[in-house]
Amino acid sequence: MLTRCPNCVTTFRVTPEQLKARQGRVRCGQCEQVFNALETLVEEAAPAAVVVTEVAVAAAEPTIESPEIEATPFAPPEPPPTPAAEITGGATLQSPEPGAVEAVAEPGKDSPTVRPATTPEPQTLVDYEPTFEDLLAEEPPRRAWPWVLGVVFALLVLSGQAIHHFRVELALIAPEAKPALAAFCDMAGCDLPLPRKVGLVGIDSSDLHPDPANAAQLLLVATIKNRAPFAQAYPHLELTLTDTADKALLRRVLAPADYLPKAKPVDDGFAASADLALRLTLEVKDLAAVGYRLYVFYP
Template identity: 40%
Template structure:
């Protein structure tokens, strides 16, 4: 007498054999909804008085082994026939589930014999451009000579525009620069870094002999490690409200009486004492301001 079991999920009935139940302790898979259940627990009781006409069912019962060491038995295909009327009624009563996109894809791949390629294999399959090896350019003597010439021109331009600073920081190069300037029609002037010059110890007094004459005295200090050109001294006289009433710009020739000293500039770390007499006429002077600058 055949055994009939019913799927607890979709109520589909299947004909099973005792050998199948013994193989894996009754564990089977429904061929309709793929649910795994114990066929022994859902056996359908059959009446002896009424002959049960089996329904044409086509399902694959996949046995599941609880022992990982046991090999999977081959899947058995069971097919039974029934009258057309019963088959039509069974098809109406049996629940149907809409096929998902994954099932449709799986069926299409199974029909075409192709398998889904994992995403990491797709990434490896992308055609990536292979870097071509760099082609070695043959050496060109004309191009090398042109590059060397342009580099030399750039160096000469830098020396020309920075000749004053070069001569100040590297005094041993000054004779060569002076000789080169004879051909280039240029001169090497003294540096004029106003930040390295200060005027200190300033004082303004009335002349002891002459009226309306003021005596200005101060000290000019060069803090640089090289000689610098003498700056212009701007002297501003103010009234009692600290408003300018007289301003004079004193050039190096006005406060340095030796022309040779003016041309050679103020030496490195040198202090030069300055003393001037100013005629104020009838202007009332109460104070003064002094500043240094280059023309």
């Protein structure tokens, strides 16, 4: 199979195996141009048939002409030039017509045969095998850094979301990381609250009775305990006053600022395994309350 380089128009031979190796892409051995050999295939011309043409050269029959004889002064004859063929008897050999093949007929031999010269192949045909070791330069790799940056950015975003969502748990698991988490919250615009495990906060004791100093008031005395081995946020309290049918007459929610002493900061949190005694007075006026319910919860 022949293919032609579109750059330098050099023609060379390739084999089907070479074309299949790189889907038809080859490198020209002359100009190093890479091209698709399948698109520039050249039909290989059939070898020209050698035709033996029998050229019959008719031996020119000599003709004898009777020249007119004129009397001329006698002069010594000049030596004749070397003839291509000896002519005897004053006969002249008639020249063949133009276009006829020149040949000298020899007696007893057949007329010579003339074989046409073989047409030379075009000079641009280079019969060599292209080297396929470095046939094609490897396609340049696609730039991977945009994808790497995208993956890194996505990981950072996901990590930030995970830290934001589990920041309280992370502070419990690794207390030494709390300063770093606080710095993260400063940048992310969030806070780092204390844990709120309501199952680890309980009411050890409570009592509600009229205030001896004021009959229109009730006095609530209670003790709450943080059973967790770590500090927690102070819980909210819900106090419900009921009648004889256990029907709610009054419900009041007490925030930590409502029941904590003023000398105890709320932000310090409920210390680990600590107890807190409460003493609150409630204004009930003419409310006929005979029972109560007290709960702790986190909003």
